[in-house]
Amino acid sequence: MRARALRARGSDIRSVARALSLPYTTVWHWCVDRPEPRMTGTAARCFRCSPDVGYPTDPAAYSYLLGLYLGDGHLVTTDRVPVLRIYCADAWADLVDLCDAAMKAVLANKVQRIRKKGCVAVQSTGTHWPCLLPQHGPGKKHERSIVLCDWQRRILTAHPGYFLRGLFHSDGCRVSNRVTVRGKAYVYPRYMFVNESADIMGLCQWALDLLGVAWRMNRRNSLSVARREAVTTLDRHVGPKS
Known part of the structure; x- marks a missing residue:
C-alpha cells in the first residue's frame, strides 16, 4: 500500500x-x-514471502537441501499442511543429521525422523515449503520437467559445491574403481551420479562445469567423474556421505 x-x-x-x-x-x-500484521512461524522465515528477508539467510544450506530434494526428496502438498520428506539410507548415518540441519537452517522449526525399512525419512511440515521448492508436482521427477527459477539459479551459481553435495549425497557415491592394464592392477577413486531425469542430470552437469570439474556420461542415466584433479575438487566440495 x-x-x-x-x-x-x-x-x-x-x-x-x-x-x-x-x-x-x-x-x-x-x-x-491498523498496522501491517507481523508474519510469524515459518512464514516469517520464508524468503520468498517475507519482504524483510528476500534471500535465504543460509544460501549454502538451501543449495544443499535443494540437491537432496531433487535426488531423494518428495514434497506432499495434498495434506492439510505440506510435508517435505527426504529419504536417507541407513548406510550413511551422518546424512540424516546433515539433512536435519539443512531443513532447520532453511525453514523448519521442527524436524521428524521416521524409521523406514533400510532408511530414515527426514521430514518437516510447513505451509511455505512449496514456495522454496517450486519443482514439486504430481508424478515422478523424471516424468516431468525440472527447471530452475531465475532466483534459484542465482543462488546455485554462487554455491554450486553445496548443490552438488546434495545431489551426490542423495543419488551419487564415491567408489574405488579397479582396472587391470597389462596384468597390473590399478585402483583409483571416482564419483558416480545416477538419475533417471535428464533435467536433473543436466543440472548436475551445469554445476560441475561451474566448478571446472571434468565429467563424462558412461551410461544414459549415469555420470562419472574420474580424472584425478576433478576427483580432488569434488572431495573438497562433496566428500563422503558419512
Missing part, C-alpha cells in the same frame, strides 16, 4: 494524506490504528 510505503520512508501522517489526496483520519487508520 502506497500510504504505508510513504510512512516507512519517514513521511508523517499529514504529508502522506496530502500526497495521496486522502483524509487525514483515513491514513491514520491505515498506518497507525
